Amino acid sequence: MEALLIPFLDATIRTATPLAYAALGELVTERSGVINIGMEGIIIAGCFGGLVAAGAGGAAMGFLGGALAGVLMAMIFAWFVLRLRADAIITGTALTLLGLGLTGTLYRGVFGLEGAALGTPSIAPVAIPGLSSIPVLGPVLFTQSVMTYLLYLLVPVLAWWLMRTHAGLALRAVGESRAAALAAGLDVRRIRWGAILFGGAMGGLCGATLVLAQVGTFTEGMSAGRGFIAIAIVVLGRWRAVGTALAAVVFGGAFALQYLLQAAGWALPYQLFLALPYLLTLVLLAALRGRAEAPAELASPAE
């Protein structure tokens, strides 16, 4: 069993990384009082954008391309919800359909039947000298891709920014009470735009990470519900940065569990493991009663 522990934890962190990007992006969006269930569409757009950009200019370009694709999708969302005052849920649903449909269409159109499996650049894990030799933690935490290491920096910075800067305070205020924020002279709409676009960029990075650092290729619908899981992760993390990151690890573990259990030879149908993360979300949402400590403005229309 011990021999399986380290690969399991390693897989957990690896799987959690893209989830964390999407969840942190959704966290910021929701902290501004807007729920974006179109994150699924943003992620898949990031997958495809990352694929195309990487093919053109290498892996680094791929991440940029993924983020950009995410931002573009988020712009559509923000335009409809903030400018046209459309319902955020319906717009988000449309965004998901748009993302899935558009990427599927373009993928077939550009890559045809052979697909893109060959020739997709990817990045390999990098061992941090010294730290990676620590027993157990070393291979698990410090032999990961650059995107994971980026998260180690991003999470504390985001936590600090949210709680200890005026900008973070303003974001939180906008998410709690639009009226109070307006009265304090804050530009609610601009802040929400920013939060949504940030969510888009992070969702796009999630997609790019999936393609370039985790799976190594693109398949239609590869986002597999991660956009919705990101929303659950934010709830589980109680709308805090560190909590969200930890919750992402929990979900990474759930995904990785299917490999662990298969390798351990348990004779359970593998579909159970497919369903497990989603069931976990439901159980946790019920246990946490999803609502306490949610930014108050989430229950109101965004504009």
Add this chain to the structure above:
Amino acid sequence: MTEALLALWDGAFGSSYAIWSATLVRSAPLLLLGLGVALAFRAGVLNIGAEGQFLLGAISATALAQGVGGDLPGVVMIPLMAVVGAAAGAGWAGIAAWLRHRFGVLEVISTIMLNFVALATISWMVRGPLQEPTRIYPQSAEIAHAAQWPFLIPGQRLHLGFVLGLLACVIAWVVLTRTATGFRIRAVGASPSAATSAGGIDVTRTVTRVFLVSGACAGLAGAAEVGGVTWALYEGISPGYGYTAIAVALLARLHPGWIIGSAIFFGALEAGASAMQRDAGIPSVVVQVIVAVIILGVLAGSQRRARPTGGRR
């Protein structure tokens, strides 16, 4: 481009086969699914789980057919399949309804999660308990003849499910506009606070009932698809019908009568899309883009009228 559009039109309306066996057959599930979504939205319930409820209806109808299909006559079998399918869909929706009522879980999230669980379930079913005897293909055996739903027009593939869908829409329209129950649903959707305070309406009970009915419609659609079209269960049995249903409902402005036209429109799109892929080489997944664009178009034009209001308290 014109070639593609012509292929699209041709595939949808170009021949009597196209109309009766392609367009309307594809509209059949959308009638019930769209109705279910519209009713839910009308009551303020964001049921995004039509897809999963549809699959559960298909699974249970298949299981029933495989179990007793050979033993019972069609006249018993078919209504039984319909009832079982509707019950399964209602039950699946009921999980989300219970989570919402008991734990305050947003149904937007829970219904989507359940969609994925349903996908995992059907994947298991067609590789396990319901798999065909040779155990080679991930699909069920063909259901017994008695369980196959009758065709309405000789030589065409239009089946009973289409009529059920039409009936359901008409009944729903009458209920919404003429009955006390329908009035309560509309009131709760428009303003749960006024419904409670001024009307003494039990919002939770009304909402839960609509949620279950919404699931039942989706489940019935699943049973009809198995009984009337595929005669077997397999993984891809729903090409995203549950999500298209949202577009159907929105385009119809949540009005049960207009669902009929909206469902036929989308059915035509799907039928045309297959033809378009076959004849002009454009991938049919493009329809998803069209659906998304239509939803966005309705949103842009409607100034928040299409919003499923209230319902969260």
Add this chain to the structure above:
Amino acid sequence: MTEPTGGATDHGEQDALALEGILVRFGSVVALDGAHCRIRRGTVHAILGENGAGKTTLMRAAFGWLTPEAGMIRLDGQPVTFRSSADAIARGIGMVHQHFMLIPAMTVTENVALGGAGAFDGARFGARIAEVAKRAGLPVDPTARVRDLAVSAQQRVEIVKALVREARILILDEPTAVLTPDQATELLRWIRTFADSGGTVILITHKVREAFAIADDLTVLRQGRTVLSAARAALTEAHVIEALTGASVPAGDGVMATAESATRRATPKTKAPRATDAHVVFRLDRAGYVDERGVTRLHGVDLSVYPGEILGVIGVEGSGPRELLRLLAGRLQPTSGQVTRPDAVGFVPEDRLHDAVIPGFSLTENLALADGGEARGWMDWPRWRTTTRDLLASADVRAAGPDVPMATLSGGNQQRFVVGRERRRATAALVVENPTRGLDLNASARIVADLRAMAGHPTHAVVIHSADLDEVLAVATRVVACFAGRVLEVEAPSDPADRTPYTRAMTGMVEGIVTEVAR
């Protein structure tokens, strides 16, 4: 209550703030039509007007919350344009709104800090807030979460918020609306002190007496225009009332010449005959209510209401009237004790558009709504339509017909519709909450007259709560006061102009009541 005080110390002739020819339109509705106003530095300036006259809109323009279509704003003589309230705040204007703009989930420090820039050190900033507050004579606890504070404390936070930003001009919108009479006196005293030490205060109020007690200058708005603007010393209450309503109002009982008194008549109120217990309409036996947050809103209330009575309920927001009314109306169930009431109780809640009607539904549908929970089977819409027509006639509601949307009716007509609907539905009892909120003087007067007419009915009882004491006194045959969740009978004073019994009851200065320590 409020003592008249002396005039302002003159700090120079220059106006601190001048508004000229302000035009504001919301769609096709003209909210301000060339309104003007000049506020001298170091004075207390009262802006008076009835609901909808434009007072808040004018001050929002001054605060930069909206930009007028035409007109000029001058600060210290210099023309300015505010693109947002951030500009106004930066120029030393602060506003305390009628409904506080505080975030309940956040601390006082976080709320006050909102709108700043850069890094944010909670502890240091909190110390600064405490210091400013103490110096100004308005102590606050920077670490407290706003949702845990009492209303008067929250208001202090709002004022301190403005002071921390070095506001020299303070705009207060109906600040005494949520305070007890004693708290109001204290606030007005503070305002006077602030002005005497050089600050400028603009007080938006509908209470004429309050304005006369505290202000140096008065401006009266009516229908978006300035109809009167002068030093207080040059005016009498009669001038002001005439300006407010646009019609001469007989001086009546000179002592009580306030805007609200237009709805009062100096007729003796009939005491309802005390019937035997068997005929009681409402009875509460040690009824208590604890809300979802675990706060006890009502403590063991014993109360009986008899036919023919109009029971007036007074009390500051949060002291219990809201819950009491809803227990009587059957909208809430007591968490302890018992409530005995008729099966059908008519209820006119304060938030009409949210709780009483569905604006998008037709009048007919809104009428049917009242029976919504009990209706079965088919809806006989033709019959409902006829009944609606009858209601429109009998309640004198101005509407084009039974099928128009509720939203097309004016506030006054909507309210008359609701009252009529509830009376039709429940013949034994009617519970009314702040019935004239948001209505203009004429509509209010009619509602009050309708309610008064219900006194003395052999089988019917009415319970009314209003935040406006005058309104309650104009209608009620008997008054009870809520204080901290307890209900106390108030003996009517021999002098009808004497308010002290009511004030004392509302602030708990009565024998036998243990005053709870305010949180």
